[in-house]
Amino acid sequence: MIAALFPMKKLRRNSKFLLFGTILLLGVMVVFHEMDLTEELGLNPYIDDNGWWRAMVDKVFSEDHQTDPVKVSNAWRSNYTPPTWKPEFKGRANLHAFEDWCGTSTAALRKNGHFPLYPHTRTTVKKLAVNPKWSNYGLRIFGYLHPHTDGEFSIAVSSEDNSEFWLSTDDSPLNVKLLAWVGKTGTEWAVPGEFDKYASQTSGPIKLSSQRRYFFEVLYVQDDKGTGHVEVAWKLLNQDFGFTIIDSKHISLYASESGLLPSDVSTIPQTAASHHHIPSKQPGATADMLREEPRDTFYRVPLVSSNFLKGVLADCSYKPSYTLKGVRVPRYQGIHMVRLSYIYPNDYTRLTHMESDETCIYQEHPSDMKTNGFSKYIIPDGPEEKSTTDFAKPLQDEEEASDLTGTKSVPNDEKDHVVRRKKSVSDDKEDFPVRKKKSLLDDAEYFPVRRRKSVLDDKEDFPVRRKKSMLDDKEYFPVRRRKSVLDDKEVFPVRKRKSVFDDKKDFGFQRRRSVFDDNEDFGFRRRRSVRNDEEEFDAEADQKEVWPGLRNNPLFPDTYSRKHLREKEIEKNMPLQLDLKMSTPTAKVSYQDLQALQSDQVNFGCNLVGNVQLSSSEALPLVKAFMDKLEAKHPGLFRLGRVINVVKRVDEVRGSRYLLELEVIDSSGKLLRLSQYIYNLNRSGRRRRRDTTVKELKPPPLLCNPMGFQWNPAATVHIIVPVKNQARWVQQLITEMERLFKETQDTNFNLIITDYSSSDMDVKKALEKSSLYRYDYLKLSGNFERSAGLQAGVDLVKEKHSIVFLCDLHLHFPSNIIDAIRTHCVEGYMAFAPVVMRLDCGAAPYDARGFWEVQGFGLLGIYKSDLEAVGGMNTKEFKDTWGGEDWELLDRILEGGLDVERIYLRNFYHNFHSKRGMWVT
Structure with missing residues (x-):
């Protein structure tokens, strides 16, 4: 019966006709589906002028730009309030300028953390043709399009460098669709009025009505070369007229923004083209530092109770030989006395992805590198x-x-x-x-x-x-x-x-x-x-x-x-020794452990190096010795899961200090975090064997507990930031703090903003509207003074046994920043000065292109009691000028006998910015 219904022999004989018929049927179904979809959207997909190539490019480009509405639409759909349109809006369009941002592609503009809500400039234009005389900027032009007649139009865009034109099917910004663009890689450009250089520059036929208005927006970026321009033109199809620039008769404002503060962003439309969406680490990122690391989230693991750690090691006094208590440090020379700590395992803070520009880590003389290479x-x-x-x-x-x-x-x-x-x-x-x-x-x-x-x-x-x-x-x-x-x-x-x-x-x-x-x-x-x-x-x-x-x-x-x-x-001229049958030459290559050649001295001449690596041959025996001691104290209670982090501070005279951060498993199978400072004393009194023919066994480490040198997991961290007229950066700082609280649920950190009477936003109101668990606000008057602003924030802290983190405004924080500050600050002994990565112009945290700020000590964590002991901030000498106050404070911290922990901190970034608007009166 099955054979009667499906005559396989006949089907095999006519398989070619059957295959052709199937393909034809599928093609008809696809065309019918596209025509039906087009009718719903009011857009015609047939592109007579540009053909199938334009359609294929359009599909590929749209896949790159159209984000998944399920994942990101909720992040911006409800975050703006549509304003009421008025007839007096006609004749102009809104223009937002994002200055001091490098790049030539619209994707580079979207990486800007201020895009699209916090532009540097809000103004209007009378036509869709602009020629700014700036460099390194991005533009967003938006508003409504008013067709002068019913019919099918074609819209074109031209620019240097890349640009995009988006048009909605109606007056709603939510329905925009990409119609025309100049490139997407950043290398494409066109001269003014050139609309046919690329197939993507011109849209297909679009049916528009003179009785309606259509929301549009233009995105445009320009670097520091060439003649910056962008223009949008249209033409009515089936007529002999060419493209004409869309002028004031056919555009109107989306909203009137006169009199608004930079912090007033409720009316700024967020669309599929422009919405506030900063992705996390990209899966294909080239920077090793962006890889997931157990260190980054280890703070979430519950700590082993300190009661279990008492008595595991014998107590010993902690008096490192390198501290300078009572020694006068020459002015600004403290930066040369700070040493780096060694790290195990590799935390990938070496900026290998930036070494195409520099090879300073190899310590070769430039002339030797040019002549002999490696x-x-x-x-x-x-x-x-x-x-x-x-x-x-x-x-x-x-x-x-x-x-x-x-x-x-x-x-x-x-x-x-x-x-x-x-x-x-x-x-x-x-x-x-x-x-x-x-x-x-x-x-x-x-x-x-x-x-x-x-x-x-x-x-x-x-x-x-x-x-x-x-x-x-x-x-x-x-x-x-x-x-x-x-x-x-x-x-x-x-x-x-x-x-x-x-x-x-x-x-x-x-x-x-x-x-x-x-x-x-x-x-x-x-x-x-x-x-x-x-x-x-x-x-x-x-x-x-x-x-x-x-x-x-x-x-x-x-x-x-x-x-x-x-x-x-x-x-x-061919050499006499030429042998055409010569085999491929081979060579001897030795293992190059370049990290072993690094020292703990800060290399101010190379800002790509990253943390100095501690060898496994030193770290693992130390961990084993400690776990043996723990097992002897609490038999069968804990076993080692994995080594998360070991930090070594070298003291060649008395012995090195180590921070052990271990993942241990208790007897019930629960994962716990063991984070403990220990001391490995030098065996200075041990005598060497005289018989050198017998290999001397390495003695076990002499471990002890440095009395008083332990970090406090419950210490409150106060992040202090002075500001004045930096609305977009203040808002970004508040957003960063909200993210930290959401990710950590840590109620023991507090944001303190000292505000020199900012006129571009209500800072206090912004803090009140935020989701921060704790914050303090202090209004100051007069010119901006960083030292005085920081000291005013310190004075707000009543608890002397808490940590103050003297901070900058333009930072992106790793989620473990609060825990890192606590871990590396020890009251009476040690302050913490992490090295921050300064991002290049146009770089974002998720591509991490930049360099380590090895000379800066302006980001400093220290207990308030220790800061007061060394005299606090120097408010008399450093007023409204930039620089020097951090080095001067470092000198006094070292003179006070404190150690300064210096490590390169993963995912800790200083966002690119110019000095425009800073240190103003």
Whole structure:
């Protein structure tokens, strides 16, 4: 019966027709579904002008930009109040400017923590064509569109750099849809009025009615190069008219914002294009520090009761040899006396993702890096070892020859190599650096000036950025060389330079082929021959590189003859030892434990390094010794789960201090947190064996409990921030504190804001509206003074045995910040100065691009009793000028005999900002 219903043989014979019919049926169903959906939305998906490619790009781009409404829509749908539209709104559109933000893509604008609620500027425009004279900014233009007639329109956008045009199906901001855009990667741009450069710039037919108004918004970003502009135009289809700019007759405001404070954001529309949604760590992030770490959430694990830890170790006095009580510290020299603590296991605070710009961690001299790279870390096997030695001498000979011929060298300036950014990231034009990737061989600073002039010299705005390679620098190549067929030839005199593009394709390609062909077979020795060849030619002619690896020479228009000469030269100059059957060379490589070479001294010349790593061979035996002591005290009660964190502070004279943070499991199987400071005393009285032939066994660590040196898990932490007229940053700080309380449910931390009578927001009202469990507000008058503002906040704290954290306004805090402050502050003994990561312009916490602020000590946790003992803030000397108050306070803390814990704190960021509006009267 089944065979009668499904004749398999007939189906197999007609399988092609069956497959075709199925595909055709599916196609008809898809088209019908799209037409039905379009009718509901009022938008026509058929794109006559741009075809299937535009539709496919539209789908891909929309997937990148349209977020899941289930996940994020609730975060912004109810967070604004739609204003009542009035006829007097016609003739203008709202414009919000987000200044001091780097990037060329709209995705970069969305990473701005102030977007879209807290723009720097709120104003209006009379038409959808703007040409700001700023640099590094983003714009959001929004309002209503009023069509002048019924019909089908096409809307287009043009800009430099990227931009987007969104249009709603009605007057609601919730129904916007992306219609046209210029790029999404940040590399796309168009000149003013150019609407047909990219297929995505022009929308398909859109049916609009003159009886309705439609909400629209434009997003636009601009870096510090080029001519900033963005314009939106439209045209009525089926007519001969071209695109015309949408002017004042056809736009109106979304809301009137005159007289509003920066903190008044209730009427700012949040849409699918622009809503306040900051994602957490991205799964594909390149920064190792963004990986999930047990340290980050260990504060949530319940602590082992201190009663179980009493008597586990014998008590001993804690008197480190490095404290400076009674010793006068010269002014601002305390920063050189603070030492780093060692960390186990690796916390990935080394900024490996930023080392494309700097390699200072390898401690190589810049000139050695440019000449030899990392060749000293590898030793070739067999005959290759000899060839490496042969090359050392010509390079040395060339240096000597340069000196003899009077070649002038540029002095080495190591400071420029190792310090990636000494100047504050917020200083004027320096706030917006244009970072370019540099090869290790790019910088001619360490090489003789005797170089060819590039065709790009004196062409500041030339659009082609050229990459330099080892083959471009004749300084690298030996002076003693074989005679070339071109030597002593006057056949090609230099009469006149031709255009940089003359014959570039033919000549440049031949040169590229001759340099790189068969590199795998010939190896480094053949390239040496080619380089000698090139240098002899360069002595006669001035080559020009117009693209990476592509050169144009005005002296040789004849490609064929040039090819013939090049092949003869290579053949003539080929080394005698060339072996075409040479196997792939091998080498000896040793394990490089670069972290073991680091010291606890702060490296002010390298701001990428991160915490100094403690070896497992030292940390794990110490943990085992402590757990053995715990087992002896409480048999069978606790067992080790895993080692979460070990922090070591070195004292070579008396013994090192350790913080052990261990995950232990009690007898009932419950996970607990053990967090205890211990002391490992030096065995100074132990005598060495005289018989050196017998290997001496390493003695077990001599552990003890440092009396009085334990952290208080119940201590209240007061975060103190002075402010004045920084509304958007104050609101962001309050939001950060709300997040911390929500994540930790810690009721023992308090936010204190001392406000110098801010006029741009009601700070007290914002605190009252927040969900913070504890806060204090103090209104001050006069000019902004950081020292006085901090001291005023300290004076509000009544409990001397609590911790004050002297803080900055522009921070992003890790969720364990309160616990970290408690853990590393010990009353009477130690303050805590974490190293914060300063984000680059345009960077967000979830991509962590920036550098460690190794010189700053303005973020300081200390018990109030200790701060009072050293004299508090210096309010007389440091008033309304920036800088120095943190170093001066550090000097006095060290003079008071306190230790200062200095570690690089994961996920602790200083947001990029300029100094605009700061320290104002």
